[in-house]
Amino acid sequence: MKFVNPRNAPVSSERIPYWNENRAAGLTGAIPPADVFNDPQDEILKVIVEAGLTPDPADKTQLWQALQALIADIVSGSTPSIEVPPGSVSMFAAATAPTGWLKCNGQAVSRTTYADLFAAIGTSWGVGDAVSTFNVPDFRGEFLRGFDDGRGIDTGRVFGSFQDYATARPQTDDVARVNGDGSLGTLRQAGNATPSTNPSEVGFARVAKTGERNVNDGWDPGGGGNPYVDIVNVTTGDAETRPRNRAVLYIIKT
Numbered sequence: 001m002k003f004v005n006p007r008n009a010p011v012s013s014e015r016i017p018y019w020n021e022n023r024a025a026g027l028t029g030a031i032p033p034a035d036v037f038n039d040p041q042d043e044i045l046k047v048i049v050e051a052g053l054t055p056d057p058a059d060k061t062q063l064w065q066a067l068q069a070l071i072a073d074i075v076s077g078s079t080p081s082i083e084v085p086p087g088s089v090s091m092f093a094a095a096t097a098p099t100g101w102l103k104c105n106g107q108a109v110s111r112t113t114y115a116d117l118f119a120a121i122g123t124s125w126g127v128g129d130a131v132s133t134f135n136v137p138d139f140r141g142e143f144l145r146g147f148d149d150g151r152g153i154d155t156g157r158v159f160g161s162f163q164d165y166a167t168a169r170p171q172t173d174d175v176a177r178v179n180g181d182g183s184l185g186t187l188r189q190a191g192n193a194t195p196s197t198n199p200s201e202v203g204f205a206r207v208a209k210t211g212e213r214n215v216n217d218g219w220d221p222g223g224g225g226n227p228y229v230d231i232v233n234v235t236t237g238d239a240e241t242r243p244r245n246r247a248v249l250y251i252i253k254t
Contacts, residue, residue, distance in 0.1 A: 002039065006030035087120030088253040089137070089144075097251045104250035106138025117254045124160045139250035143242075165240045 008031045009016040021029030044063055048055055051066035089104065097103045102114075108128040111118045118134055126135025137160070145163070148154040157163070 004033055004035045004039065007033045084253045085120065086116040086253050089139075090251055090253070092249045092251045095249060097249070101251040101253055102136055104137045104139040104252050106135055106140075108133040108135050114254050117252070121252075136252055137250075144250075167241050 003015045005012065005016045006018055008028065018030040018032070019027070021027060045055055047070070048062050048066045051069040053062055053066055053069070056062060090101075092098065092101070102109065102117075106126065108126070109117075111128070111132055111134055117136075121134075121136075123134050125137040128134040145154065147159050148157050149159075154163075
């Protein structure tokens with residue numbers, strides 16, 4: 001529904017209320033355009049049709065009938081479901097896909113049985129046997145990223161393409177030593193020298209993880225007892241860089 005301004009009102013993107021004629025003051029009343037009458041009729045007819053009724057010019061109660069029918073559907077829980085187009089991907093909080101959906105597990109499915117889905121995504125995610133099947137996306141264990149589509153943030157990508165993990169370069173070249181208490185200091189090496197080129201103990205202060213060796217206030221507790229030996233922890237970490245997360249099921253509408 002939209003608000004339609006009077007025909008004889010100044011052009012404006014704001015709402016201008018209608019006004020009455022005032023002959024004594026020489027004021028002409030507001031003149032309504034055709035949309036004032038057409039739009040409400042269209043809205044009312046939409047309600048009548050959606051309620052399953054056939055518009056009948058002789059029946060003046062159809063709007064009331066339609067409202068009663070729609071309210072009854074809501075109370076009974078039989079309101080029409082929201083239409084989801086084939087190819088829509090969603091996250092699902094169960095390990096099995098609901099009716100009308102498939103798991104996004106890369107499986108090859110029939111081009112005939114899932115004709116609507118095939119018409120929507122084609123072979124973007126795999127040709128199947130190239131004759132009677134095609135593949136759905138395989139999103140198991142993956143984070144999804146919006147297709148760049150010419151924006152220039154993730155350049156050189158083809159729609160649906162895979163991108164391996166990577167770690168971004170540091171956002172600063174001001175290298176410093178991270179002390180045991182989290183403070184920063186000058187890089188040091190054995191002999192208490194302080195060359196600016198010693199690239200050890202570079203990183204972020206945090207609680208140690210299993211398998212790490214830590215420098216405690218300039219001492220290497222891992223062996224040797226050498227003072228002021230900065231170390232780089234290279235025996236720790238996981239196979240990927242990732243945020244905290246929960247595992248859910250990606251599904252695709254058929």
